[in-house]
Amino acid sequence: xxxxxxxxxxxxxxxxxxxxxxxxxxxxxxxxxxxxxxxxxxxxxxxxxxxxxxxxxxxxxxxxxxxxxxxxxxxxxxxxxxxxxxxxxxxxxxxxxxxxxxxxxxxxxxxxxxxxxxxxxxxxxxxxxxxxxxxxxxxxxxxxxxxxxxxxxxxxxxxxxxxxxxxxxxxxxxxxxxxxxxxxxxxxxxxxxxxxxxxxxxxxxxxxxxxxxxxxxxxxxxxxxxxxxxxxxxxxxxxxxxxxxxxxxxxxxxxxxxxxxxxxxxxxxxxxxxxxxxxxxxxxxxxxxxxxxxxxxxxxxxxxxxxxxxxxxxxxxxxxxxxxxxxxxxxxxxxxxxxxxxxxxxxxxxxxxxxxxxxxxxxxxxxxxxxxxxxxxxxxxxxxxxxxxxxx
Amino acid sequence: xxxxxxxxxxxxxxxxxxxxxxxxxxxxxxxxxxxxxxxxxxxxxxxxxxxxxxxxxxxxxxxxxxxxxxxxxxxxxxxxxxxxxxxxxxxxxxxxxxxxxxxxxxxxxxxxxxxxxxxxxxxxxxxxxxxxxxxxxxxxxxxxxxxxxxxxxxxxxxxxxxxxxxxxxxxxxxxxxxxxxxxxxxxxxxxxxxxxxxxxxxxxxxxxxxxxxxxxxxxxxxxxxxxxxxxxxxxxxxxxxxxxxxxxxxxxxxxxxxxxxxxxxxxxxxxxxxxxxxxxxxxxxxxxxxxxxxxxxxxxxxxxxxxxxxxxxxxxxxxxxxxxxxxxxxxxxxxxxxxxxxxxxxxxxxxxxxxxxxxxxxxxxxxxxxxxxxxxxxxxxxxxxxx
Numbered sequence: 017x018x019x020x021x022x023x024x025x026x027x028x029x030x031x032x033x034x035x036x037x038x039x040x041x042x043x044x045x046x047x048x049x050x051x052x053x054x055x056x057x058x059x060x061x062x063x064x065x066x067x068x069x070x071x072x073x074x075x076x077x078x079x080x081x082x083x084x085x086x087x088x089x090x091x092x093x094x095x096x097x098x099x100x101x102x103x104x105x106x107x108x109x110x111x112x113x114x115x116x117x118x119x120x121x122x123x124x125x126x127x128x129x130x131x132x133x134x135x136x137x138x139x140x141x142x143x144x145x146x147x148x149x150x151x152x153x154x155x156x157x158x159x160x161x162x163x164x165x166x167x168x169x170x171x172x173x174x175x176x177x178x179x180x181x182x183x184x185x186x187x188x189x190x191x192x193x194x195x196x197x198x199x200x201x202x203x204x205x206x207x208x209x210x211x212x213x214x215x216x217x218x219x220x221x222x223x224x225x226x227x228x229x230x231x232x233x234x235x236x237x238x239x240x241x242x243x244x245x246x247x248x249x250x251x252x253x254x255x256x257x258x259x260x261x262x263x264x265x266x267x268x269x270x271x272x273x274x275x276x277x278x279x280x281x282x283x284x285x286x287x288x289x290x291x292x293x294x295x296x297x298x299x300x301x302x303x304x305x306x307x308x309x310x311x312x313x314x315x316x317x318x319x320x321x322x323x324x325x326x327x328x329x330x331x332x333x334x335x336x337x338x339x340x341x342x343x344x345x346x347x348x349x350x351x352x353x354x355x356x357x358x359x360x361x362x363x364x365x366x367x368x369x370x371x372x373x374x375x376x377x378x379x380x381x382x383x384x385x386x387x388x389x390x391x392x393x394x395x396x397x398x399x400x401x402x403x404x405x406x407x408x
Numbered sequence: 409x410x411x412x413x414x415x416x417x418x419x420x421x422x423x424x425x426x427x428x429x430x431x432x433x434x435x436x437x438x439x440x441x442x443x444x445x446x447x448x449x450x451x452x453x454x455x456x457x458x459x460x461x462x463x464x465x466x467x468x469x470x471x472x473x474x475x476x477x478x479x480x481x482x483x484x485x486x487x488x489x490x491x492x493x494x495x496x497x498x499x500x501x502x503x504x505x506x507x508x509x510x511x512x513x514x515x516x517x518x519x520x521x522x523x524x525x526x527x528x529x530x531x532x533x534x535x536x537x538x539x540x541x542x543x544x545x546x547x548x549x550x551x552x553x554x555x556x557x558x559x560x561x562x563x564x565x566x567x568x569x570x571x572x573x574x575x576x577x578x579x580x581x582x583x584x585x586x587x588x589x590x591x592x593x594x595x596x597x598x599x600x601x602x603x604x605x606x607x608x609x610x611x612x613x614x615x616x617x618x619x620x621x622x623x624x625x626x627x628x629x630x631x632x633x634x635x636x637x638x639x640x641x642x643x644x645x646x647x648x649x650x651x652x653x654x655x656x657x658x659x660x661x662x663x664x665x666x667x668x669x670x671x672x673x674x675x676x677x678x679x680x681x682x683x684x685x686x687x688x689x690x691x692x693x694x695x696x697x698x699x700x701x702x703x704x705x706x707x708x709x710x711x712x713x714x715x716x717x718x719x720x721x722x723x724x725x726x727x728x729x730x731x732x733x734x735x736x737x738x739x740x741x742x743x744x745x746x747x748x749x750x751x752x753x754x755x756x757x758x759x760x761x762x763x764x765x766x767x768x769x770x771x772x773x774x775x776x777x778x779x780x781x782x783x784x785x786x787x788x789x790x791x792x793x794x795x
Contacts, residue, residue, distance in 0.1 A: 226727070227724050228724060229723060361720065
C-alpha cells in the first residue's frame, strides 16, 4: 500500500463551520476514489491521509486534483518518530529523485510539539546527514530543485519529496445548490466549473428542440456534464423540450426580439425548476458584450423574469480566457462538436441589442407563454450523471 | 409511421446481407485459426482466404495474386497513394487528382506534398465531371500516379474512367492509374484490364459486407511500399493476421450484390425518379446538387433546400424513422461545408441546406413510397417556420 498526504487550504480559515467543511471534503475525497478500492481515508488535524494500493496511486492522484478544497497532494512515506529513521528515509527519497549537481532543501513542520527537536534543528540535522552521503548535491534554501518535507505528527513522521497542486476552492456542497443553464457552447461549462469551485452543488438544465436537434446534441450535453461531474459528483442533468415554445415565438413575435424572448422563457423555466430542486441560485455563461444578446439591456431583460439571483461568473472574461479555461478543464473538445442545438436553430440576422422591457412584455402577450412554459417544465427528463461510467 | 427504419444512407454504409451475416458468424465460430499456422485449423483458414481471393479476383476479371486484403477503403487508398509514390519517386514526383476526391485520398496526398511531391488538383465541372483531355494535358513525364474516384460518394457523378485512363496513357504510358471504386464496385461494371486501371480500392461495408474489411487490386509488376511493418502476410505488403471471417464475408457480399445488376439498377432508377418527382412537385425551389440523370448513379440523390439546414431536416426525418445524411456523412461531424459541393460551385444556402438520399438493393418499393410522401411533407413543415 502507498500513502498520499492531502493538504487543504481555505477551509482551514473558517471558524465554527470548520468541522462541517472538513466532513464535506472528507466525503468528496472518498466519493472520487470510488472504484479504486481497497483504500482508506483518514483525517488527522489539518491533513487527510489516503492509503491505497500502489498501482492505483497515479489514478487516485489525478482524480484528487479535481476535488475542490484540496491545495496539494503528495506521495508520502511514514516512519516512526525516530531521528535516525527520518534521516535514512530522507536520504532514500533524495536518491530516488537524484540528479548529479542538484540542489535541495529540507522543510520541517512539527505539529507534534512533544518531539524533542525543533523544526530548524530537524532541518539542519537531516540536511547534514544527506550531505554526508557524498552525493554530488548542495543545499539551496531559496530555490531548491528538490524540496523534502518532513511532518512531525502524533502518529509518526511523514516525508514527501514532491507535491502536486490541487484545484483550490471550496468543497462542493458547502455553499448550497445552483442550477446551471447549460448550452452546447464553450462558456456555460466553464461557468459551471467556476460555480463548483466555490462549493456550489450543481444541477444542469439543457434545452433541446426535438426533433430538429438530434441525439448528438443531447449526448454533447451529457458529455459536458460528465466533465463537470468529475469535479462535483453526482450531477443531475435536466433535459427540457423547447420546441413548442421556440416555434410559437418564431411564428408570432418580432424576429429581432426572438433571442431575448427565448432567453426569458428559459430563465422562467429555470427559476421554477430551481424551486422544485431546492436550489437557491441560477448560473449562466454570459459575458458582457460578447454577442449582441449580451448587452446590459438584454441581461436586464433576463434578470427581470427570474426571482432567484442569476450569477454570471464569466462576466468579465474575454473569449480567449474562456477558451483557455475550457481547454484546462477538458470541456473544449466537447463544446466544439458541431451539432445544431436549439440556440443555433434559427438565428435572426439582426437581434435587438436594446430591447425595452415593455416591448418584450408586449411581444409575449400574443402567445400562451404560461401554458407553454409549464408544459416545458412538466416534460423535463432528469438524468443522473456519473463522472465515470455513464448515466443512470 | 413505418415500423421498421427506412434506411436511405447507403453511401455512408450499408446493412449486412443476411446470408453474409450468417456466413461470417459461422466463420467466427468455427474457422478461427490463423492462416499462417501450420496445423489443420490454420490450413482451413488459409483455404478460406485463398478461395475468397479467387472469388473477388473473378468479380474484377483479374488474377487472384493481384488482390491484397486491407482494413477498408481508407487503408486501400492510403496504400495505393503513399505506397506507390514512396516506391516510385525516382521516376518523378508529380501526382494528379481532382478536388472532389474522398478525404482518404486527399489527406495522404497532403502528407506526400510535405514529403516533397507536387500534387495537381483538377476542378470538375458543375456536375462534378472531369474532362479526360484537360486531365491528360496536366500529365507530364514526371507524373507517376493519377488518382480518380469512379463514383463520387456525395453527389453520385460517374467519371468516364476508361476514357480518362486512355488519355493519360497516351500522354505517359508509365503513369499509374488508381481508381477509388469504393462507391461503384458491384454496382457498376468494372474490369480494370479493359478500362486501363492499374490500382483499384474497394470496401466491403459499402456493398452489404462487414465493416473493417476492404481490398486493393494492384496490377502485377507495380511496386508498392507497405504502410505497416510486421509479418509476411499479403506477400509482405500488408502485415497483420488476416481478418479471415471478414474477408470471406466480403467476397460473398461482392458476389451477391453483383448478381442481377441490371434489375437492381433499374429498380434504383425508379426509386430515384419517384423521390425526385415527388420532391420537385411539392417544392420546385429544391436544387439538385451534381448530375441530374445520365451522368450520375441512380442510387445517390443530393438535394438542397436553400434556407433550411441539412442537419435539421435530417433530425426531422429521423422522427419519422427515415434516415438520410447531410451533404456527406464524412463532413457531418465537422463545421466545414462539403468540399465536393464547394468544388462544383454550390452557393452558401445550398451548402447549408443539402441532404443526401442514397438507396440500396435492400430498400423496398413500400419504403420508397413512404419516404417519397413523407419527405416533401416534412420540408413543408420546416419551411413554415424556418425560412
